[in-house]
Amino acid sequence: MRWFVEEKTFKGTWSPAIYYSKEPPTEKGLSGSRTFRKPPIALPAEHNCLSLSEVIALYGGKEVA
Numbered sequence: 001m002r003w004f005v006e007e008k009t010f011k012g013t014w015s016p017a018i019y020y021s022k023e024p025p026t027e028k029g030l031s032g033s034r035t036f037r038k039p040p041i042a043l044p045a046e047h048n049c050l051s052l053s054e055v056i057a058l059y060g061g062k063e064v065a
Helices: 052-059
Strands: 002-008 014-020
Touching: 014 052
Parallel strands: none
Antiparallel strands: 002 014
16 A cells, blocks of 8 residues: 655655555654654555656645645
8 A cells, every 4th residue: 555645854844755555654763753744645546556746746735724
């Protein structure tokens, strides 16, 4: 399964990423903790063919309050 997240970088900016795992990624990684902007999003199987930029266009960006 693919999971989309936006992680906070050491510079304080948000970086999109896709994780491949059965379970959703957690904010505790192998090299310490990480911060997600919002909970990981499970990508549906029909979106497996999309590139990272296409996934960002669909799921990324700031939350609208």
